[in-house]
Amino acid sequence: MNDIENKKYDYLIVGSGLFGATFAHEMTKAGKSCLIIDKRDHSGGNIHCKKIEDINVHWYGAHIFHTNDKFLWDYVNQFAEFNRYTNSPIANYKGELYNLPFNMNTFYKLWGTKTPIEAKAEIARQISHLDITTPKNLEEQAQMLVGTDMYEKLIKHYTEKQWGKKAIELPAFIIKRLPVRFTYDNNYFNDKYQGIPIGGYNKIINGLLANCTVKLSTDFFEDKNYWKSIANNIVFTGKIDAYFNYEYGELEYRSLRYEMEIHDMENYQGNAVMNFTDADTPYTRVYEHKHFEFGTQPKTVITREYPLKDNKDAEPYYPVNDERNMAMLKRYQLLAEKEPGVIFGGRLAEYRYYDMHQVIASALAKSKKELRSE
Numbered sequence: 001m002n003d004i005e006n007k008k009y010d011y012l013i014v015g016s017g018l019f020g021a022t023f024a025h026e027m028t029k030a031g032k033s034c035l036i037i038d039k040r041d042h043s044g045g046n047i048h049c050k051k052i053e054d055i056n057v058h059w060y061g062a063h064i065f066h067t068n069d070k071f072l073w074d075y076v077n078q079f080a081e082f083n084r085y086t087n088s089p090i091a092n093y094k095g096e097l098y099n100l101p102f103n104m105n106t107f108y109k110l111w112g113t114k115t116p117i118e119a120k121a122e123i124a125r126q127i128s129h130l131d132i133t134t135p136k137n138l139e140e141q142a143q144m145l146v147g148t149d150m151y152e153k154l155i156k157h158y159t160e161k162q163w164g165k166k167a168i169e170l171p172a173f174i175i176k177r178l179p180v181r182f183t184y185d186n187n188y189f190n191d192k193y194q195g196i197p198i199g200g201y202n203k204i205i206n207g208l209l210a211n212c213t214v215k216l217s218t219d220f221f222e223d224k225n226y227w228k229s230i231a232n233n234i235v236f237t238g239k240i241d242a243y244f245n246y247e248y249g250e251l252e253y254r255s256l257r258y259e260m261e262i263h264d265m266e267n268y269q270g271n272a273v274m275n276f277t278d279a280d281t282p283y284t285r286v287y288e289h290k291h292f293e294f295g296t297q298p299k300t301v302i303t304r305e306y307p308l309k310d311n312k313d314a315e316p317y318y319p320v321n322d323e324r325n326m327a328m329l330k331r332y333q334l335l336a337e338k339e340p341g342v343i344f345g346g347r348l349a350e351y352r353y354y355d356m357h358q359v360i361a362s363a364l365a366k367s368k369k370e371l372r373s374e
């Protein structure tokens with residue numbers, strides 16, 4: 001036992017990702033003692049960056065901060081200045097390039113339509129025989145939004161690769177994350193505020209955790225009872241099913257595998273994100289990290305993102321919010337409600353497809369509620 005562990009804390013926080021770090025920051029500010037443990041050898045969870053060739057490499061996939069909420073924007077800007085990066089991925093379908101999200105540039109490239117009226121008419125023509133009123137799944141939702149041939153080229157195969165399921169088996173909400181615009185605007189997000197922290201995301205995490213005690217390479221489950229005994233309250237940001245020892249079965253996640261390459265050239269693909277939307281290319285996206293920060297380094301680092309079926313060793317990235325998993329989640333949530341002194345938060349413990357700003361909002365709300373209930 002060392003000095004860190006030989007002490008009673010107000011909060012033991014399992015996980016130093018954005019949820020754990022934000023919660024710890026707020027509680028520390030309010031005078032509470034917090035110990036944060038993480039099983040990884042670094043803090044920050046999935047927003048962690050590694051410096052390679054003087055470039056901030058988004059180690060667990062590209063992260064672009066975006067929000068409509070001025071309060072949350074100001075909150076993250078306390079810790080780092082943000083640049084003016086606007087996400088505008090390029091879709092590559094068998095060598096044909098299209099602008100994303102779906103907008104007048106995409107429609108023009110595919111159909112030659114030049115006005116919103118022409119583009120809308122083409123979509124209506126394509127779906128007129130389909131008889132969709134309320135879309136029941138991702139396929140129907142996507143066809144309704146952008147027509148059948150854009151669905152085929154830019155959505156169907158990408159989605160089925162990424163999720164390892166047929167588009168008809170996936171919930172419609174997933175595709176509604178993407179804007180469909182009848183303007184010539186390639187901005188992937190509709191939010192008012194968007195950017196990348198200059199110097200990378202570690203600046204945000206280091207700022208949040210500046211006055212907190214963090215113990216890395218420490219898995220809560222290796223000695224759950226001990227970790228529970230050293231704090232009055234637990235904040236758990238790992239997998240909710242794992243916390244309850246998979247009592248009702250395993251919640252399903254989609255995972256990813258990354259292959260990084262360093263290239264001895266200044267500019268590999270001319271854009272930060274390229275999506276490969278055909279069925280045969282085995283990866284879904286290629287990131288060129290320097291473009292997130294307008295880098296001019298002599299070399300470049302790219303990452304190919306491959307979909308991976310969840311398994312015990314794979315990182316659980318995306319909750320699969322279909323009916324079966326949501327029903328199982330409900331049962332776990334009932335157990336969680338009966339677990340005294342434990343707060344469950346973040347993408348894994350809440351089993352929600354949260355973006356960064358939503359995780360911060362959730363951590364702020366839960367820390368506030370906790371302080372109010374004293």
Ligand code: FAD
Pocket residue numbers: 014015016017018019020037038039040043044045046047060061062063064065066218219220221237238239256317318345346347348354355356357359
């Ligand atoms: P995590 O970051 O997963 O942190 C959980 C932490 O808990 C991890 O560090 C883990 O090691 C630790 N942990 C788990 N179990 C244990 C245990 N038993 N013991 C100890 N430690 C444990 N959001 C955006 O806003 N914009 C984007 O562009 C964007 N892109 C994304 C791309 C990808 C590929 C993915 C997967 C996500 C993306 N997100 C994006 C979402 C964003 O990553 C999450 O919203 C956010 O990082 C979740 O934070 P968290 O703290 O809930 O979870």
Ligand code: UDP
Pocket residue numbers: 091100154155156158159162174175177178275277
């Ligand atoms: N999507 C697609 N084609 C693309 C990009 C996205 O079909 O070129 C679909 C896919 O189903 C994906 C969803 O839109 O899961 C949401 O995309 P987003 O980029 O928000 O996914 P994330 O960044 O969370 O992986």
